[in-house]
Amino acid sequence: MKHMNPSRRCGMWLVLGLLLAIPGGQGVLAAPDEDVARERKVLTSKLRMLDNILFRSQRAKRVEASGDARALALLEDARSAYRQARADFDNGDLEAARQASRQSLEAVTRAFALIVDSEGLNTRAREQYRELLENIRVYEKALMDTARRKGINPGELLDQDAVEKGIREAQARADTGDYANALTTLRKVSNRVEAALSRARARETVTYALEFATPLDEYRYEYERNRSYVSLAQVLLSTAPPSMHRRIPLIKRLIEKSERQVKEAEMLREAGNVEQAIKTIELANKTIVQALRMGGLAL
Incomplete structure (x- = not known):
């Protein structure tokens, strides 16, 4: 038996539950000939309920606004079957009316289930979209800071016009829902920016290996790297999307830990113990990088 999506089952039982909740609904198919009046009353209630579901409900309106071709076709099938049920009922053919109303119910249930699934997916995509857009801006700032610090032309690393064009295209789609x-x-844009940041970091590492004439130079480099990470962390916190709010307290604790390690490194440097100061500032950098990664940055 094919597995049914939980949201689809939910949509189906919602509609079925509404109709079966009508008094006498369970006995329509087995209604005896002598109880035609009762059967007509039950069918009247069901048809009235279908009319509300198909033409007046918010869920029907969401199907109409969805642009989903399959869901729209099913909704139209449901409405056509409803109209046939009404015609059969008015002509006194209660059996045909029952069958047509059931067909209408089945079609609208399937239409609603499609939009329930699509809306759930789109809601998650909306949250991910907003978070990724914020991350792209953070990546861009990190890239510019790194390029400025190392004297690199950002244009050598990233085609900013292509990035902005991609963001505009993504925003245009988002504006339509x-x-x-x-x-x-937007993922393509993010991959482009992250790749540029990785290239900038790679250049930074090469320069790091070539420039250190003394241990103090190495320390200063690590210290400046830490300050850059801290600035990046502040941007991350100030632009954090709702989905990240639960992680913010832990991120802040890691930032505070890194700051304590930096102070310790500075004290060691001032005391002349530069080698130990380097080890300590490297620990501080590992701590702040951990905080940034918790915020979704791929460093």
Whole structure:
């Protein structure tokens, strides 16, 4: 038996529950000939309920606004079957009316289930889209800071026009509510910016290996790197999307820990113990990088 999506089951039982909750609904198919009046009353209630679901409910309106071709076709099938049920009922053919109303119910249930699934996916995509857009801006700032510190032309690392064009395309899709495709476009932009940041970090590492004439130079380099990370962390916190709020207290604790390690490193440097100061400032950098990674940055 094919597994049914939980949201689809939920949509189906919601509609079925509404209709079966009508008094006498369970006995329609088995209604005896002598109780035609009762059967007509039950069918009247069911048809009235279908009319409300198909033409007046918010869920039907969401199907109409969704642009989902399959869901729209199913909704139209449901409405056509409803109209046939009404015609059969008015002509006194209660059996045909029952069958047509059931067909209408089955079609609208499937239509609603499609949009329930799509809306759930789109809601998650919207949250991911907003978070990824914030991360891209943080990556860009990190890239510019690194390039400025190392005297690198950012244009050598990243085609900023292409990045902005990609963001505009993603935003255009998001403005129509199509967050799933907007997210796909934005992921391509994010990959481009992250790759540029990685290249900048790689250049930074090469320069790091070549420039150190003394241990003090090495310390100063690590210290400046830490300050850059701290600035990045502040940007991350100030632009944190709602999905990251639960992680913020831990991120802040890691930042505070890094700051304590930096103070310890500074005290060691001032005391002339530069070798130990380097080890301590490197620990501080590992701590702050851990905080940034918790915030979603790939460093």
